[in-house]
Amino acid sequence: MNIHKSTAQYEAWAAKHLTLLHADLDLKHTRMAEGRFAFLRATFYRWMQRWEEACPALGRAPRVLGIGDLHVENFGTWSDAEGRLVWGINDFDEAHELPYTQDLVRLAASALVAAQEGRPEIVPHAVSEAILAGYREALASGGVAARGCRKNGRVRERRFPRVEKQAAGAGIGEFGEVTPWEISRVLISSAAE
Numbered sequence: 001m002n003i004h005k006s007t008a009q010y011e012a013w014a015a016k017h018l019t020l021l022h023a024d025l026d027l028k029h030t031r032m033a034e035g036r037f038a039f040l041r042a043t044f045y046r047w048m049q050r051w052e053e054a055c056p057a058l059g060r061a062p063r064v065l066g067i068g069d070l071h072v073e074n075f076g077t078w079s080d081a082e083g084r085l086v087w088g089i090n091d092f093d094e095a096h097e098l099p100y101t102q103d104l105v106r107l108a109a110s111a112l113v114a115a116q117e118g119r120p121e122i123v124p125h126a127v128s129e130a131i132l133a134g135y136r137e138a139l140a141s142g143g144v145a146a147r148g149c150r151k152n153g154r155v156r157e158r159r160f161p162r163v164e165k166q167a168a169g170a171g172i173g174e175f176g177e178v179t180p181w182e183i184s185r186v187l188i189s190s191a192a193e
Contacts, residue, residue, distance in 0.1 A: 001049070028042055041073065058105065064100045066102050068096050072110045075088065076088075107131055
């Protein structure tokens with residue numbers, strides 16, 4: 001299935017669940033054509049269609065509650081309800097139970113694409129290595145999922161026990177030898193097919 005048919009099917013499905021504005025869809029399509037990173041951001045449905053075909057071993061990894069459409073622009077800072085400055089993932093609209101590898105690879109792929117589009121602050125190999133190292137460190141330390149919050153000059157931590165339990169159960173295992181960098185290349189090269 002090509003990207004045009006895939007997009008038409010996705011938009012037909014979405015139209016059954018919410019009101020789509022054709023002017024907004026036209027704008028989205030225009031932006032998708034502006035570059036690879038914009039395309040990646042706008043086509044999570046296509047990513048999921050190609051994921052298991054492009055990465056069959058990684059698609060069989062243990063499942064956890066994943067972000068789904070994770071990419072380098074889905075991180076930021078904001079003030080929470082108590083006025084604290086927080087930093088973290090700020091887009092959860094595609095959160096779902098997914099192989100733990102899905103978020104790692106998508107984040108690394110987004111770094112690769114952003115770097116290819118001239119964002120010098122992103123060094124793909126370093127980002128991919130940091131993503132995998134951070135994930136391994138989190139598992140080794142018990143899979144602690146926390147959010148750091150700053151209020152009145154103090155950093156506080158809020159724990160999320162359910163996520164910690166899921167992360168602790170998702171070992172790297174046989175999938176640890178394949179880096180997000182390698183898989184990113186496969187997925188990005190097949191994105192427009």
